[in-house]
Amino acid sequence: xxxxxxxxxxxxxxxxxxxxxxxxxxxxxxxxxxxxxxxxxxxxxxxxxxxxxxxxxxxxxxxxxxxxxxxxxxxxxxxxxxxxxxxxxxxxxxxxxxxxxxxxxxxxxxxxxxxxxxxxxxxxxxxxxxxxxxxxxxxxxxxxxxxxxxxxxxxxxxxxxxxxxxxxxxxxxxxxxxxxxxxxxxxxxxxxxxxxxxxxxxxxxxxxxxxxxxxxxxxxxxxxxxxxxxxxxxxxxxxxxxxxxxxxxxxxxxxxxxxxxxxxxxxxxxxxxxxxxxxxxxxxxxxxxxxxxxxxxxxxxxxxxxxxxxxxxxxxxxxxxxxxxxxxxxxxxxxxxxxxxxxxxxxxxxxxxxxxxxxxxxxxxxxxxxxxxxxxxxxxxxxxxxxxxxxxxxxxxxxxxxxxxxxxxxxxxxxxxxxxxxxxxxxxxxxx
Numbered sequence: 001x002x003x004x005x006x007x008x009x010x011x012x013x014x015x016x017x018x019x020x021x022x023x024x025x026x027x028x029x030x031x032x033x034x035x036x037x038x039x040x041x042x043x044x045x046x047x048x049x050x051x052x053x054x055x056x057x058x059x060x061x062x063x064x065x066x067x068x069x070x071x072x073x074x075x076x077x078x079x080x081x082x083x084x085x086x087x088x089x090x091x092x093x094x095x096x097x098x099x100x101x102x103x104x105x106x107x108x109x110x111x112x113x114x115x116x117x118x119x120x121x122x123x124x125x126x127x128x129x130x131x132x133x134x135x136x137x138x139x140x141x142x143x144x145x146x147x148x149x150x151x152x153x154x155x156x157x158x159x160x161x162x163x164x165x166x167x168x169x170x171x172x173x174x175x176x177x178x179x180x181x182x183x184x185x186x187x188x189x190x191x192x193x194x195x196x197x198x199x200x201x202x203x204x205x206x207x208x209x210x211x212x213x214x215x216x217x218x219x220x221x222x223x224x225x226x227x228x229x230x231x232x233x234x235x236x237x238x239x240x241x242x243x244x245x246x247x248x249x250x251x252x253x254x255x256x257x258x259x260x261x262x263x264x265x266x267x268x269x270x271x272x273x274x275x276x277x278x279x280x281x282x283x284x285x286x287x288x289x290x291x292x293x294x295x296x297x298x299x300x301x302x303x304x305x306x307x308x309x310x311x312x313x314x315x316x317x318x319x320x321x322x323x324x325x326x327x328x329x330x331x332x333x334x335x336x337x338x339x340x341x342x343x344x345x346x347x348x349x350x351x352x353x354x355x356x357x358x359x360x361x362x363x364x365x366x367x368x369x370x371x372x373x374x375x376x377x378x379x380x381x382x383x384x385x386x387x388x389x390x391x392x393x394x395x396x397x398x399x400x401x402x403x404x405x406x407x408x409x410x411x412x413x414x415x416x417x418x419x420x421x422x423x424x425x426x427x428x429x430x431x432x
Contacts, residue, residue, distance in 0.1 A: 002206035006243055007193050007215045010379040011419065012412025014215075016196030017249045020203055025252035025306060027200040027338070029360070031192040034371060034408045038063060038086040039359060041189035042102050042175050046182040047080045059084055059098060062183035067096040076100075081182050083175075086189070088310075091361035102175070104168045105190075105198050107226030108153035108161060109137070111168035112146035123151045140165055152227060160228055167225050193219050197227060199359075202336035208234040211243050242383035250376070252306075257368050261303045267292040271303055273362060277312035278304070289318035297326045301333035301341060308366075310339060310358025314351040327352060370404040377401065378409075378416045378424075385420055393417065394425040402428035 006017045015030040031037055038061075045059035048066050057075055058066040059082060069076075069084060076082055084098035104111040118137040120130045133149045140162050141147060147168075153161060171187060178186040190198065193215065197208075208223075208230065210216035216236045223231040237243045244250055261269040267285035271278065280300065284292035296317065304313065317326060323346050330352070334341035339356045347353050366372060377395045384391050393416075397405065405413050405426045417424045 003203045004207045004209055004247065005196060005201060005205040006237075006247060006249065007196075007208065007210040007219060008243055008379075009211055009215055010375065010382060011416040012378065012409055013375045014192050015244075016192045016200070017244060017247070018196065018200055018203075018205065019247050019249070023248060024302070025247075025249055025256070026203070026302065027196070027305060028249070028253065028363075029192045029196045029200055030366065032371070032375065033412060037089065037189045037192075037195075038067075038096050039089050039189055040086060040105070040195065041185060042083065042085045042187035043098075044178075044180040044182040044184040044186055045082050045084050045098070047076045047078050047082060050075050050078055058095070060183050061086075061096075061098070062185065063090075063096060065090065065095055067098040068094075069098050069100060072101070081180065083180065083186065088359050089361045091365045103148075104171050104187075106164050106168055107198055107223070107230075108150050108156055109164050109168060110148040110150065111165065111172060112148060113172050115146040116144050117141075117146050118149070119146075120149045121151060124149065124154060129154060136161065152229070156229075164226050191218075194222055197222060197230070199338045201230075202338065205230070206233060209237045209243060210234060211237055240386065242379075242386075244379075245383065253363070253367055256303075256306045256363055261299055263287075263292060263295040263299060265291050265295055267295070269296045269299055269303060271307065271309065273309055273364075277314060278309045278356075280313065280315040282315070282317050284318050289320040293317045293321060293326055294329065297329040298333055300330055301337055304341065304356055305337050305339060307363045308339075308358075308360040309362055310356045313354040313356055314347075315354070316351055319350070323352075330354070370398075370400040371409060373397065373401045374405045374409045375412065377405070378412055381416060381424065382419065392425075393420055393422045394427060396427045396429055399428040399430070402426050 001021050001023060003021050004019045008015045012033045013030055017025060018027040020026050043061035045061040047057045048060045049058045056068055056070045059069050060066050082100050084100050085102035086096050087099050088097035090096040101114040118134050118141055120134050124130050133153055136158055137147055137149045175186045208219055210219055213236055216234050220231050220234040259270055259272050265287035267287050268283045270281045282292055282296040327343055327345060331343050341354060341356045344353045377397050381395050413424050
């Protein structure tokens with residue numbers, strides 16, 4: 001089996017899911033019509049409040065709540081207009097995070113209009129490769145321009161990198177030409193498939209399976225400019241079985257909403273987000289401490305990644321055995337994590353201390369909701385109707401989910417009806 005990126009389009013939702021060569025779900029990215037994404041979008045904003053104690057400001061960008069701008073330099077004055085880019089989605093009580101130094105991410109390059117010079121991602125190993133890549137990129141940049149070469153740029157021909165750089169330049173020119181009267185969106189957030197291909201496609205997919213010809217064309221078009229080495233891997237899913245179901249995506253998502261990660265030895269990893277940090281506990285379940293700890297260290301990076309948990313993370317391993325091999329195993333497992341997991345080491349209390357970048361909202365915030373269940377019900381309806389065209393166009397769901405389908409998801413229900421050629425009936429479970 002090979003690693004696969006699955007691109008799907010169902011009523012009210014488009015999704016990209018990465019499944020590794022062992023069939024495990026590694027990452028999922030989605031766009032939902034009732035809650036459009038902000039991540040990666042560039043906005044003209046206005047400072048509505050400064051927070052000198054925290055060293056930041058709140059910026060109105062046209063979203064439901066103002067975004068938080070951590071100050072790298074002097075705080076902007078209240079009322080000031082600023083151009084910002086969303087670097088982390090809002091979740092729970094936390095506002096979206098923005099930066100006043102936008103960067104446009106492609107497949108192999110990141111264009112940095114506010115920072116000049118050619119640099120190379122620290123994920124590129126080897127001094128010789130780094131120097132060669134930096135030299136190639138420097139020759140492509142004009143005076144005052146900046147860009148970062150990412151790991152997929154290794155081995156790419158200069159003409160191909162130049163074409164991607166031109167595409168990123170063109171996108172930035174659209175930002176510069178847009179009306180900057182705040183609040184205004186200057187550049188739309190990349191769609192789910194692009195975010196997945198640019199930032200979440202590790203391990204690299206050998207197949208990119210699209211649920212429709214439209215999705216396949218869009219993915220292939222992006223790859224042609226930004227990842228030409230992946231362009232010929234895009235194909236249309238032609239089987240009758242539902243694409244996510246065929247690869248175990250829905251079952252894996254349901255399991256990931258549980259705090260418990262079972263270990264092969266019979267023990268478990270318990271991952272519990274709190275307001276301040278993510279606390280992780282290792283339970284041996286009767287197995288020896290060494291084996292349980294080793295299995296927990298191997299499972300932890302994938303558990304954090306799929307659950308999209310970020311911020312400070314502390315791990316309480318079982319006592320006994322050497323600590324350094326556990327740290328090394330976590331580091332190795334995090335090598336492909338787009339959340340840039342930094343493992344600091346064991347603190348004075350014997351806890352392994354780490355930090356993980358937060359960009360997406362946690363999985364539980366995105367999938368443990370009535371809206372997420374409502375969208376899943378519509379997807380199941382679409383799959384059931386494909387299997388049996390005579391099946392009734394009805395979804396029977398818990399009352400809270402029914403309210404979501406009749407409220408914020410009403411347009412998704414109507415879209416499902418249009419696709420199926422009828423009217424979808426929503427029925428609350430237990431109603432007469």
